[in-house]
Amino acid sequence: xxxxxxxxxxxxxxxxxxxxxxxxxxxxxxxxxxxxxxxxxxxxxxxxxxxxxxxxxxxxxxxxxxxxxxxxxxxxxxxxxxxxxxxxxxxxxxxxxxxxxxxxxxxxxxxxxxxxxxxxxxxxxxxxxxxxxxxxxxxxxxxxxxxxxxxxxxxxxxxxxxxxxxxxxxxxxxxxxxxxxxxxxxxxxxxxxxxxx
Ligand SMILES: [Zn+2]
Numbered sequence: 001x002x003x004x005x006x007x008x009x010x011x012x013x014x015x016x017x018x019x020x021x022x023x024x025x026x027x028x029x030x031x032x033x034x035x036x037x038x039x040x041x042x043x044x045x046x047x048x049x050x051x052x053x054x055x056x057x058x059x060x061x062x063x064x065x066x067x068x069x070x071x072x073x074x075x076x077x078x079x080x081x082x083x084x085x086x087x088x089x090x091x092x093x094x095x096x097x098x099x100x101x102x103x104x105x106x107x108x109x110x111x112x113x114x115x116x117x118x119x120x121x122x123x124x125x126x127x128x129x130x131x132x133x134x135x136x137x138x139x140x141x142x143x144x145x146x147x148x149x150x151x152x153x154x155x156x157x158x159x160x161x162x163x164x165x166x167x168x169x170x171x172x173x174x175x176x177x178x179x180x181x182x183x184x185x186x187x188x189x190x191x192x193x194x195x196x197x
Contacts, residue, residue: 045079
């Protein structure tokens with residue numbers, strides 16, 4: 001898979017901003033699994049797409065174009081031949097390896113609290129869209145959440161489902177999360193169904 005100039009420019013026109021910490025998640029995943037040489041490989045692909053990313057210079061609280069984050073994920077996918085399921089698994093690893101997220105989630109005593117906080121985590125990392133809780137059913141250990149008004153890229157959807165699972169992991173719960181509706185599959189919005197044990 002290599003991207004055409006038109007595809008790259010279309011991605012870069014996505015009208016949304018992402019926090020620098022999302023790029024650091026990509027960087028730390030690459031460093032853990034593929035080391036410095038892996039990161040160089042990703043950086044070379046991005047440079048070839050004329051959108052170089054200097055991961056080490058990224059500031060966690062600064063806003064960057066979301067299109068650039070998409071290119072970062074696509075470059076990882078290309079460099080290491082990652083499947084969408086592996087991108088989701090990458091999302092699962094995100095929260096446990098983030099110092100800030102671990103610090104915040106230390107305060108969560110229940111899965112319900114964690115799900116309610118997803119909205120805050122969403123707003124912290126993305127400038128557009130609304131993450132909402134439709135239901136939390138403690139008895140059946142199931143919750144439905146939606147994301148509206150922000151259609152970035154299907155890889156971000158996969159990553160996000162994994163990220164929610166990763167938040168559950170920090171608080172010691174076995175959480176599953178699947179994207180059950182998606183605008184990239186013709187649905188009017190994104191829906192994430194969360195279940196836990
Ligand atoms: Zn989606």
